Structures are given as structure tokens and as C-alpha cells.
Amino acid sequence: MFKAEPFVTRVAFAASDRPEAQDALKDLTARYGQVPEDQAQVIVALGGDGFMLETLHRNMGAPKPIYGMNRGSVGFLMNEYSADDLLDRINAAERAVIHPLSMVAVDIRRRQHRALAINEVSLLRQTRQTAKLRISVDGKVRLNELSCDGALVATPAGSTAYNLSAHGPIIPLDAKVLALTPISAFRPRRWRGALLGHEARVTFEILEADKRPVSAVADNYEVRDVLEVHVAENRDISLVMLFDAGRSLEERVLAEQFSS
Structure with a gap:
């Protein structure tokens, strides 16, 4: 300080x-x-x-x-x-x-949408159908299939907002860590999320996107019917x-x- x-x-x-x-x-x-x-x-x-x-x-x-x-x-x-x-x-x-998060979301029409998030980037199911997500970190698949209402990546500043409501961890501002938190995970039911280094690049792939549509939200900017979403901290x-x-x-x- x-x-x-x-x-x-x-x-x-x-x-x-x-x-x-x-x-x-x-x-x-x-x-x-x-x-x-x-x-x-x-x-x-x-x-x-x-x-x-x-x-x-x-x-x-x-x-x-x-x-x-x-x-x-x-x-x-x-x-x-x-x-x-x-x-x-x-x-x-x-x-x-x-530092905000940069989000690049690709929708079902293959259009790219870019936005910045100060609190979090969240993925949310759009219908009654459970979302199915594949999660990669730095190009390596870490979770092949997550059945859930959604998932989010939160900054330390945003860790006390939606992330906390989703039972994610509170992160000190100087920790250089991001929170990856599931929202109402169904399978694997016991997966509680992960703490990632602030330089990590997270990719969400939406599985069965036609049947199980998902939206991506960077703070208050929403993109509907996404196929994949890339999230990384913007240190610039x-x-x-x-x-x-x-x-x-x-x-x-x-x-x-x-x-x-």
C-alpha cells in the first residue's frame, strides 16, 4: 500500500x-x-x-x-x-x-466478443439443462467434463462478490492468485474449484452447446450461446x-x- x-x-x-x-x-x-x-x-x-x-x-x-x-x-x-x-x-x-480480466468469448456463429471484467468472468447455463464444461489451464485439460450451473474466474478484488456467494475462496489483493470456482457443481460433485497463479490462462469449452446453451458474462457484459471462452488477467x-x-x-x- x-x-x-x-x-x-x-x-x-x-x-x-x-x-x-x-x-x-x-x-x-x-x-x-x-x-x-x-x-x-x-x-x-x-x-x-x-x-x-x-x-x-x-x-x-x-x-x-x-x-x-x-x-x-x-x-x-x-x-x-x-x-x-x-x-x-x-x-x-x-x-x-x-488488474482486470480479459475475456474472449466465441459464440455459435464463430464470432468473437471481447470484454474486461474487474470482478469475475462467469459462465451460466441458459436453460433448465445442466451446463457441461471442459476446463483447460495453460493449454492443458484439467477437468474433462464438469456438469454444473456454471463456473467463474474471479480476481482478488472480485473474490468477495459472486465468487464468495458460490462458496469460492476469499483472496488477498497481493496474493497474485485467481479463483476458479464452480457454480452448483453436479458432477464431479465434490470438486470445489482451484486457485490459479495470476498468469494462468483458462479456457472453457462448452460441451453439447446446442442442447445445453451457456452464456458468458464479464461483470455486466453478457454473450449468449458461447462455444468457448478464454480468460486471462490483463496486466497492461x-x-x-x-x-x-x-x-x-x-x-x-x-x-x-x-x-x-
């Missing part, structure tokens, strides 16, 4: 469409002013975790530090909301640097989130492992 660059004075505010986020936007811009995002040193995102992900995706091409404040329903990636002393909080904040992109001193993302991930 290292400190945010000092003397931040130019801030751009972005808010979700929730009434409490819009009210906060009016209050904060009246207090601190507003500059365009391309002129800002820091972007302040007002909303929940979904809006934080939306803001990160929107700034993927020219990433700037993003400081979130919770004005939504879920706020794991957000700081507590307060309109007071905002610039002091930002200047004292700690940085969390994360670094995204920065700011957290109040003593409330770093690493601390939150660690604390989550001891929560009841």
Missing part, C-alpha cells in the same frame, strides 16, 4: 441515479466545485458497488484514481459517506491497484481505487475472512 498523491484539489463527481446519490451530488458539487473528468485528479463515485464497477469500466481507457462513497445498497468497494473534509480524506487515502491495465486510511481494500478482504 502507498499513499495517494498529495494536494488533490480538482475533483470530478459522478453519481448513480438513486435519489440519495443525486442528493449527495448536489451537495458535494456546491461545496467543492466540479471539473470535467478529463481535467480531474480524482473521480468521486457516489452510489453502490455496481456504480463503482461502472465508473471503473468507463475510465478503463485513461484510468484515474477513483474514490467511492456509499450512496447505494452494497458498499464493499466504497468508503462511508460524509460531505465533510472530503479533500483531506482523499489526500490521506490509501491506494488499491487492481492498472486501475486505482482510493480508500480511507485504515479502511483499505486489503483490510476489508482480510476482515471478511473472519466475519460470521
